[in-house]
Amino acid sequence: MKYMFYPGCSLHRSARPYLDSLAAIQEKLTMELQEVEDWNCCGATEYMSVYRAPAHALVGRNLALAQQQSNGSDTVMAACSACYLNLEKTENYMRTDEELNNKVNTALAEGDLHYDAGSIQVRHLLDIIYNDVGMDRIKNLVTNPLEGLKVAAYYGCMIVRPDVNQRWNSPEYPTVLEELMEALGAEVIDFPMKTHCCSGHMTQISSDVAYELIRRLIYGATHYEADILVTLCPMCQLNLDAYQIEMNNHFDTDYVMPILYFTQLMGLAFGIEPEELGIGREFVSAKQALAKIGAPVPDEVPEKGKPRRKKKKEEGLPMPQVSTRFNGGSK
């Protein structure tokens, strides 16, 4: 199965483990990925906050390049939810809004490019794994089932909403990722927050808003006794992982909820070494959780029992304490 691949900026940087784990499992899934050459940033949620038509021209260049380089596949796959949505939205609006289509193509013509709306299908990696590879094939590939690992399946927002092309079974309660995790042998916990927002770029704009949204998700996963929260979006992973520490400082809590990409768990279940899957690069170490399935993780972990719930208020005068709450990736 051949697809064009739009990695996006995050997969090359903060979400490198996502790219590495995808690269590690791609062959087993018989996915052949052809990267769109010289792709540019999709603009995230920023470009269209400042400019309207130019934001679509920015994405339009990627669509035009994909159309031009298309060789055996008209599908562009994105693994980042924001990239996926931006590509899908621009494709859709160029198809349905003639004026916008004209503007974008007039702009693209300046760079000797053109995009014929409707000629590219935009799909998310999870959609392709679930629908094209299929659960039967996945089950056959599992050599190290994730038995005993309790997983909270977290989607975030932009993969299932607004779902321009109706690809998912629900914008609020999708079940695809749960099915995939079960196929890997994991125990999927009930996680009602599964499509709630991770706070997106609010970590940079309003810490109060951001930390509260992050807290709700980490609290939810902890409350339902997940060992690990699995995600499919670089922004969600970064906010819930790197900012979990900041959030804990903000609320004086000591949650420890490791956040991994679904592709990393797929790799583990397929018997691939954790290091090859980028495991160990997360801020909140997954080592302890993954010890349950006997996966050796190249990282140090704090000496702790189960992930602790919210710390009780201490009575009396504050006493100096040596913080052992987070490993924070420290050596």
Place this chain on the structure above:
Amino acid sequence: MNTTAEPAAPVREGEAATAEPSFLRWIENNTPGDSRLIMCIQCGTCGGSCPSGPDMDHSPRQVFAMVRAGLKDEALSSNTPWYCVSCYLCTVRCPQEVHITDIMYTLKSKAIEEGMAQVDAAKVWSETFIGYVEEYGRSFELGLATRHNIRHRPMGMTRAASLGVGMLAKGRIDLTPQVIEDVGQLRLILWKAKELEAEQ
């Protein structure tokens, strides 16, 4: 950006008196596809669904009422669009299928154009982000975070720096930007698109 030609569109109340299209019409025309803003029934499902609703000056419903009442300055100076986290929960729940999140983007860009953007941190974050995109063709996280934190969160620099060091140690951030090959082509495209937008 409706495909409907302007003269054929029905004249709405309050619009006939001026030659300028109403603010409502402007927002409709400059939001891609059919925004369905006019269909809002003021039910409040949007505000009730919004994760950052409590921090907004006005619920999305109220902002839409302002737009429809022609209260342009009030709508553009509200912090509401800037606290939108783009989660699209309101959009999929709206019984009238109003493209709420898309309208928030239109309001943000218009507020910047008119110099009325209220949440400086959000506006500058967006502008800094796109500055790097226009310079390199790709986002540059290290430069972005550094510039933003120095300007907007100097007190939080120590923590931000320690996060950055952690990112570096884990190979999750680059010290230098990635630059696309044909950044010149990208700029030609973007400048032309900006020109077309300014003509509107």
